[in-house]
Amino acid sequence: MIIRGRAVVTMHGPPVENGAVAVSGNRIVDVGRFDDIKTRNAGNVIDLGEQALLPGLINAHCHLDYTCLRGKIARRNSFTDWIRAINAEKSDLSSEDFVASINDGFNEAKRFGTTTIANLTAFPELIPQVQPLIRTFWFAEMIDIRAPERADDLVTSAIESLGKVRSPACNAVAKRARPSAPFGLAPHALFTASKDLFRRCEEIGQQEHVLLTTHLAESREEMEMFRDGCGPLYEFIKSIGRPMNDCGSKTPLEFFLDAPAGRALTPWILAHLNELTQGDFDLLKQSTPKFHIVHCPRSHNYFRHSPFAFDRLRSLGFNICLGTDSLASNETLSLFDEMRAFQKNFPQVSPKEILQMVTVNPARALRQENSLGQIRPDFAADLIAVPCSTSADIFEKIVAFDGAVHLVFARNAEGQIL
Ligand SMILES: [Zn+2]
Numbered sequence: 001m002i003i004r005g006r007a008v009v010t011m012h013g014p015p016v017e018n019g020a021v022a023v024s025g026n027r028i029v030d031v032g033r034f035d036d037i038k039t040r041n042a043g044n045v046i047d048l049g050e051q052a053l054l055p056g057l058i059n060a061h062c063h064l065d066y067t068c069l070r071g072k073i074a075r076r077n078s079f080t081d082w083i084r085a086i087n088a089e090k091s092d093l094s095s096e097d098f099v100a101s102i103n104d105g106f107n108e109a110k111r112f113g114t115t116t117i118a119n120l121t122a123f124p125e126l127i128p129q130v131q132p133l134i135r136t137f138w139f140a141e142m143i144d145i146r147a148p149e150r151a152d153d154l155v156t157s158a159i160e161s162l163g164k165v166r167s168p169a170c171n172a173v174a175k176r177a178r179p180s181a182p183f184g185l186a187p188h189a190l191f192t193a194s195k196d197l198f199r200r201c202e203e204i205g206q207q208e209h210v211l212l213t214t215h216l217a218e219s220r221e222e223m224e225m226f227r228d229g230c231g232p233l234y235e236f237i238k239s240i241g242r243p244m245n246d247c248g249s250k251t252p253l254e255f256f257l258d259a260p261a262g263r264a265l266t267p268w269i270l271a272h273l274n275e276l277t278q279g280d281f282d283l284l285k286q287s288t289p290k291f292h293i294v295h296c297p298r299s300h301n302y303f304r305h306s307p308f309a310f311d312r313l314r315s316l317g318f319n320i321c322l323g324t325d326s327l328a329s330n331e332t333l334s335l336f337d338e339m340r341a342f343q344k345n346f347p348q349v350s351p352k353e354i355l356q357m358v359t360v361n362p363a364r365a366l367r368q369e370n371s372l373g374q375i376r377p378d379f380a381a382d383l384i385a386v387p388c389s390t391s392a393d394i395f396e397k398i399v400a401f402d403g404a405v406h407l408v409f410a411r412n413a414e415g416q417i418l
Pocket residue numbers: 061062063215271325326
């Protein structure tokens with residue numbers, strides 16, 4: 001099959017005017033100018049007319065569990081109050097509600113042109129009951145604040161549940177890519193997951209090449225808890241029973257880095273990093289390997305966190321990706337909306353670089369840089385199209401696109417077109 005468009009945005013090199021992509025099964029076999037592609041490849045031609053073809057978007061941080069909480073939690077001044085509110089909402093939901101919520105989330109993400117998602121779920125045991133419509137990297141989100149002595153058991157049972165998941169990357173393309181387990185572990189955050197839980201995840205991450213992610217330095221209240229040993233989050237977490245004698249001296253980042261030997265060896269995917277001190281930046285400067293960082297612009301606006309230090313983090317060499325976070329602090333699962341929110345906050349960043357943060361960069365974070373996020377031979381044929389009547393300012397037009405994506409070649413776990 002040959003798909004022709006007004007332009008093909010490969011995400012490597014300039015967009016190809018009057019371009020085309022040759023696809024065989026779930027794999028891209030050729031990309032270039034339409035005339036050349038027709039000469040080199042046989043197959044039916046799908047002419048998309050005045051549309052740009054680009055790689056499907058990749059959401060680097062999401063919680064589809066909470067799709068059903070859209071609009072349910074009014075913006076609050078306190079992050080801790082938001083945690084209380086989401087806990088109250090969650091307590092009213094059944095397993096069936098969560099399954100429906102995750103399925104609704106897949107539908108919405110796909111409608112907005114997302115073809116791969118890094119999805120954190122607090123219920124990995126429910127995964128067999130949901131129907132991923134897009135390529136999904138499942139992360140088991142773990143909290144052991146009430147039973148830290150069971151950290152190892154918690155990880156073991158999460159891995160058991162994740163082990164039953166069919167690989168979202170189990171096609172020939174992905175197998176040739178750098179090996180990576182199709183799932184990951186997500187100790188929720190420093191204030192809800194014990195040091196033992198982080199240590200165990202780190203061990204598994206290193207031994208099994210499992211992806212690792214966590215929420216870090218998200219709110220001022222988290223900074224207050226760890227650095228100053230006080231504040232609303234400190235009081236709330238203390239009331240749950242967490243020993244607080246490790247609080248009062250280190251920033252969240254210092255706490256995270258001051259871990260059992262070896263943590264720095266794993267390039268964690270760190271969500272947020274909103275609250276950082278000058279000392280933290282000094283540490284980040286020395287940190288190797290560089291972590292992947294996920295910024296969630298609209299969730300960030302919702303919580304009114306400190307301005308995200310995009311320029312500083314980028315200049316230190318971090319791989320910065322965008323995510324939606326959940327609909328408990330956001331309005332849609334559209335990465336186009338996310339790109340626009342980012343652009344509003346960072347108008348100096350080029351639209352091309354913004355698009356990289358939902359294609360090339362998250363593919364790298366998920367260790368799929370050789371199979372996802374670009375239109376290249378041998379890459380997965382996860383493709384989307386958006387209207388584009390002229391190739392001028394094409395990246396600007398893509399970022400400005402607002403609405404449902406009409407053409408999506410998304411693949412499910414088995415590589416079938418959906
Ligand atoms: Zn999150």
